Amino acid sequence: MNSKNIMYILKRIxxxxxxxxxxxxxxxxxxxxxxxxxxxxxxAMSESAMKALxxxxxxxxxxxxxxxxxxxDIVTRxxxxxxxxxxxxxxxxxxxxxxxxxxxxxxxxxxxxxxxxVVLGAVAALRRNKIVDKIIMVVTTAxxxxxxxxxxxxxxxxxxxxxxWFPGNGAxxxxxxxxIITLSLYPMxxxxxxxxxxxxxxLGQDYIRTARAKGVSKWKIIFGHAMKNSLIPVITYFGxxxxxxxxxxxxxxxxxAVPGLGRLFVSCIINRDYPMIMGTTIILAILIxxxxxVSDILYKIVDPRIKFD
Amino acid sequence: MNKKPFxxxxxxxxxxxxxxxxxxxxxxxxxxxxFFKDGVKRLIKNKVALVSFIVIVVITLSAIxxxxxxxxxxxxMLGVTPGSPxxxxxxxxxxxxxxxxxxAKIDAGEKVFPHLFGTDxxxxxxxxxxVYGTRISLAVGFFASIIVLIIGILVGSIAGYIGGKVxxxxxxxxxxxxxxxxxxxxxxLASVLRMTLQPxxxxxxxxxxxxxxxxxxxVFGLLxxxxxxxxxxxxxxxxxxxxYVLAAQATGxxxxxxxxxxxIPNCISVVIISTAxxxxxxxxxxxxxxxxxxxxxxxxxxxxxLASDAxxxxxxxxxRLVIPAIVISLxxxxxxxxGDGLRDAFDPKLNA
Numbered sequence: 001m002n003s004k005n006i007m008y009i010l011k012r013i014x015x016x017x018x019x020x021x022x023x024x025x026x027x028x029x030x031x032x033x034x035x036x037x038x039x040x041x042x043x044a045m046s047e048s049a050m051k052a053l054x055x056x057x058x059x060x061x062x063x064x065x066x067x068x069x070x071x072x073d074i075v076t077r078x079x080x081x082x083x084x085x086x087x088x089x090x091x092x093x094x095x096x097x098x099x100x101x102x103x104x105x106x107x108x109x110x111x112x113x114x115x116x117x118v119v120l121g122a123v124a125a126l127r128r129n130k131i132v133d134k135i136i137m138v139v140t141t142a143x144x145x146x147x148x149x150x151x152x153x154x155x156x157x158x159x160x161x162x163x164x165w166f167p168g169n170g171a172x173x174x175x176x177x178x179x180i181i182t183l184s185l186y187p188m189x190x191x192x193x194x195x196x197x198x199x200x201x202x203l204g205q206d207y208i209r210t211a212r213a214k215g216v217s218k219w220k221i222i223f224g225h226a227m228k229n230s231l232i233p234v235i236t237y238f239g240x241x242x243x244x245x246x247x248x249x250x251x252x253x254x255x256x257a258v259p260g261l262g263r264l265f266v267s268c269i270i271n272r273d274y275p276m277i278m279g280t281t282i283i284l285a286i287l288i289x290x291x292x293x294v295s296d297i298l299y300k301i302v303d304p305r306i307k308f309d
Numbered sequence: 310m311n312k313k314p315f316x317x318x319x320x321x322x323x324x325x326x327x328x329x330x331x332x333x334x335x336x337x338x339x340x341x342x343x344f345f346k347d348g349v350k351r352l353i354k355n356k357v358a359l360v361s362f363i364v365i366v367v368i369t370l371s372a373i374x375x376x377x378x379x380x381x382x383x384x385x386m387l388g389v390t391p392g393s394p395x396x397x398x399x400x401x402x403x404x405x406x407x408x409x410x411x412x413a414k415i416d417a418g419e420k421v422f423p424h425l426f427g428t429d430x431x432x433x434x435x436x437x438x439x440v441y442g443t444r445i446s447l448a449v450g451f452f453a454s455i456i457v458l459i460i461g462i463l464v465g466s467i468a469g470y471i472g473g474k475v476x477x478x479x480x481x482x483x484x485x486x487x488x489x490x491x492x493x494x495x496x497x498l499a500s501v502l503r504m505t506l507q508p509x510x511x512x513x514x515x516x517x518x519x520x521x522x523x524x525x526x527x528v529f530g531l532l533x534x535x536x537x538x539x540x541x542x543x544x545x546x547x548x549x550x551x552x553y554v555l556a557a558q559a560t561g562x563x564x565x566x567x568x569x570x571x572x573i574p575n576c577i578s579v580v581i582i583s584t585a586x587x588x589x590x591x592x593x594x595x596x597x598x599x600x601x602x603x604x605x606x607x608x609x610x611x612x613x614x615l616a617s618d619a620x621x622x623x624x625x626x627x628x629r630l631v632i633p634a635i636v637i638s639l640x641x642x643x644x645x646x647x648g649d650g651l652r653d654a655f656d657p658k659l660n661a
Contacts, residue, residue: 019488026494030501145642147593149600150616150634157627247492251600255620266601269500281497288490 009297016293023285024074027278028067034274080279085271091279095261099283102253102260106245109180113187113241118234120188121195122227128200136192143189148248152182152255169257179256183248187241191234199230235299239292246284348578351654358650361643368640372444380422381434383441384608400432404628426632430622433608439632442610446592446637449522449611450644453529453591458584460530461537468538469545480542483535491532495594498528499603519606525595533587540583544576578655586648589641596637612637 054060058069073079080091124136143151155178159165167175202208203226211221250262257263261280268276342350352358376383404427414421426435468479502524548554548571557567592612598604599613612633619630 015484015488019485022485023489023494027497030497034501034504141646142638142642145589145645146638147596147641149597149613150638153616153620153623153630154634157623157630161624161627243490243492246490247597250496251597254601265496269496270602277497277500281493285490285493288493289488292488 005301008300012293012297016289019289020282020286023289024071024282025067027281028070031274031278032063032066074282080282081275083273083276085268085273085276091275094264094276095279095283098259098261098264101258102249102262105176105179105183105253105258105260106242106249108176109183109245110187110241112180113184113191114234116184117188117191118195118231121192122199122222122230124192124196125199125203125230126222133196137196140189140192143185144193146186148182148186148244149251149255151185152179152252155182156255175256176258179249179252179258182252182256183245186248187237187244190241191237194233194237195230198233199226202226202230205229232299232303235295235302238295238298239288242291243288246288344574348655352650355650355653358647358654361646361650364639364643365647368443368636368643369447372440372447375440376437376444379434379437379440381424381437383438383610384433386432400428400430426628427626429618429629435629435632438610438615439612439636442612442615442633443636443640445522445605445609445611446595446613446640449525449595450588450592453526453533453595454584454587456526456530457533457537457587457591458580460534462541462580463538464534465538465541466545469542469549476542479538483539486532486535487539489532492594492597494532495525495528495598496601496603498531499524499598502527503603519609521598521604521606525598525604529591529594533590537580537583537587540579541576544579545572548572548575582648582652582655585644585651589644589648592637592641592644612640 051060058066061069070081073081078092080095083089083091083094086094120136120140124133127133159178160167166178169175208221208225211225216224246262249258249260250265252258253260253262254266261284264276265280265284268280404425424434424436426439429435429438464479464483468476499521503520506520506524551571554567554571557571562570595604595611596613596616599611600617602614602617604614605611615633616630616637619626619633623630
């Protein structure tokens with residue numbers, strides 16, 4: 001690894017850290033700009049009880065002091081404070097509970113999308129302008145234009161309500177199948193199109209013709225020469241894919257009643273549980289920012305032709 | 310042949326008046342084509358783009374025109390008449406069915422306008438709600454893209470023209486906003502702005518639009534201009550260095566002329582295309598937020614909120630979800646395909 005690579009990686013890490021800091025700061029100040037404060041929705045409360053509650057959660061301090069305390073707790077202990085509505089529980093514990101289900105959901109969806117997308121894209125490229133290619137392109141175009149919540153709901157109608165193949169409750173066994181399919185369809189379609197176009201690009205290159213001319217077998221060309229290079233653009237999609245799956249899971253978990261982080265997030269917004277909203281936003285943001293960073297860095301390292309700016 | 314070497318060797322025949330045959334060579338066979346006409350010609354040849362364009366026009370026109378003559382309003386609960394108890398026979402009507410008083414009228418030989426898609430759980434005509442929802446979604450998409458366009462052009466051209474430190478600072482800010490997870494920030498800002506804006510706009514014209522829509526616009530104005538401004542800055546930086554700009558400067562053209570005649574025509578197509586592709590994006594975001602309950606204020610419908618409301622009665626009335634779902638997918642799909650067609654037709658870099 002040369003010094004240019006290292007410089008790029010350092011710069012990229014610095015940008016990611018800066019972004020996370022911006023997210024924390026924006027989230028903190030935006031949430032504190034809400035009029036009324038978090039306890040306004042509670043039952044009628046005496047002035048002194050309100051004061052006591054505010055003192056307990058450190059809300060009587062000046063805003064900047066609160067901000068630095070919040071920042072320090074996150075950086076040093078990864079602590080987002082206590083939840084307001086789920087008494088006696090810490091935000092981070094509640095989030096970790098939800099994250100277990102969501103991570104399973106998201107990871108399986110990402111792996112399925114990646115494998116099936118690359119296979120379909122390669123098939124479409126190798127059968128260019130044949131009927132298989134056309135079917136794949138039409139179907140993927142439709143998937144790309146359909147919002148995830150509509151996809152999820154259509155699957156819900158078809159397989160849960162009409163056919164009754166799967167339970168509608170995401171907490172039960174087999175309940176995760178449909179949410180996983182819903183989440184993986186869009187990235188799958190996107191990866192298929194990406195792989196197809198880059199595969200077509202690579203198949204037109206001179207070194208493929210050279211390999212063919214010296215008698216290398218068809219499959220060796222596809223897997224040994226073409227596949228490797230045509231997968232490079234797919235790496236760039238890792239970051240956006242994770243972002244899509246994270247935001248998609250917010251509605252998909254709502255539709256299929258999956259007890260994950262996305263569902264938690266929506267219920268915090270409805271309940272106005274401020275520390276939970278802040279904690280969830282920040283953790284999901286960190287996830288997305290880190291994945292973006294990793295895919296950017298991987299991309300530059302894997303393909304030495306890419307210029308550094 | 311050449312007997313007189315010192316003569317002028319003029320062929321006298323060349324000075325005869327041109328015959329009609331010869332004149333025919335000089336006639337302009339067809340008017341010279343402009344860049345715009347050329348692009349339109351390519352666009353019309355592209356059948357997919359043309360069909361998508363027709364679909365968009367039909368949907369837009371019907372969203373504008375149908376509410377004018379439709380006998381039912383989007384918030385009119387048909388079972389509710391002042392001074393009498395609520396007639397629940399109007400609630401949850403299946404498509405093309407009628408409520409009890411309407412049925413009596415039909416039996417008496419009168420004509421009643423049909424409920425094409427039935428009614429919802431509050432007895433509101435569902436067809437007109439879908440039409441209004443389409444109208445709202447299209448309007449949100451359009452205005453959000455305009456906001457993005459204006460801010461993007463302003464910031465992008467400032468960064469591109471002034472350059473230097475200003476450019477550096479602006480581009481670093483753009484980098485950071487670009488790497489923010491946009492959807493999360495949209496949800497956060499929309500949920501907070503909703504509470505903050507409500508009391509501020511109370512009683513003004515803005516209250517009619519609804520705090521949620523305004524916060525959606527604010528969010529778009531804050532977050533989504535970055536890619537547009539990057540694009541425009543890049544365009545300006547590359548166009549500024551072109552030889553024809555240098556040539557224009559050398560012949561004494563003023564900068565206003567250069568901007569009007571060279572810079573704008575050359576980057577307008579790219580700008581229009583990315584604005585066109587921004588519209589489905591905005592519609593998508595609006596429906597997503599509406600689905601989470603952060604979109605338009607009730608009783609105003611949007612396609613996302615219609616879908617979200619239908620989720621409650623999904624086992625009994627799946628059609629109420631399928632209809633807005635189809636409309637939304639149709640709009641987004643045809644806008645995307647049309648945008649792609651525009652790009653193919655007007656992006657000069659692709660017509661090698």
